[in-house]
Amino acid sequence: MKTRPPAAGAARLPIRHSIARIFWILSRWTFVPESPRVDGARVIIGAPHTSNWDFIFMLCISWNERLRPRWLGKKSLFAGWRGPFMRALGGIPVDRSNPAGLVESLVAQVRTHDDLAIVVTPEGTRSAGTDWRSGFYRIARATGVPLTLGYVDRPTRTCGLGETLRLTGDVASDMDRIRAFYADKSGLRPQLRTEPRLRDETGRADD
Known part of the structure; x- marks a missing residue:
């Protein structure tokens, strides 16, 4: 994984970067810049996911870091007039009946x-659950990119x-590191937070 100095990419996405800066100024939230800044393709976890506001936060975090985010959403979000708008914001509709096809597509895009x-x-x-879905893990492993x-x-x-x-x-070991990071992160609605745990953390992902 490569790192880049804070000034790198300073001319990228000026309009979206300005929108993000205005959002943080007007909101009661503090944006914490990435340190060290990472360069190259990657998978980014958005968690804890407890509110519709998380989508706005995700966009503004990405735009403030001058990233071009591609996010996964259920196909119904792209129905009708919303489709072009969601795709313009980086959305990728997910067909849960063909998850293998999605991973292959993402590998090609990376x-x-x-x-x-x-x-x-x-x-x-956004509701409280019992475990996390493993898609982020499988995508990061299949594409060979780091996880942020x-x-x-x-x-x-x-x-x-x-x-x-x-x-x-080593799924269990990797998830222990992820759990340690999110242990003190509660999300916008703490009561809806789901503990970072996969349904099956035994063995290796390569098996």
């Missing part, structure tokens, strides 16, 4: 665009991109 930032909300819903831990934390009213790590394929 090979073509070395600055791709794929944003995934592993909780899959994005966060929203209401008690401190901070959000941003935290640690970036390389998944080892």
Whole structure:
């Protein structure tokens, strides 16, 4: 994984960057810049996912970091007039009946665009659940890109991109690192937070 100095990419996406800066000025939240700044394609976790506002936070975090986010959303979000708008914001409709096709498509896009930032909300819903979906893990492993831990934390009213790590394929060990990071992150609605845990953390992802 490569890092870049804070000034790198200063001319990228000026309009979206300005929108994000205005959002942070007007909101009661503090954006925490990524440190060290990471370059290259990656998967970004958006968690804890407890509110519709998380979508706005995700966009403004990405735009403030001058990233071009691609995010995964259920197909119904792209129905009718919303389709072109959602795609313009980086949305990728997910057909859950063909998950293999999605991973293959993302692998091809990473090979073509070395600055791709794929944003995934592993909780899959704004409601409290029992575990995370493993799509983010499978995508990061299949594409060979690092995983960045994005966060929203209401008690401190901070959000941003935290640690970036390389998944080892030892699912339990990797998830322990992820749990440690999110242990003190509560989301916008803490009562709806889901503990970072996959349904099956046994063995290796490569098995």
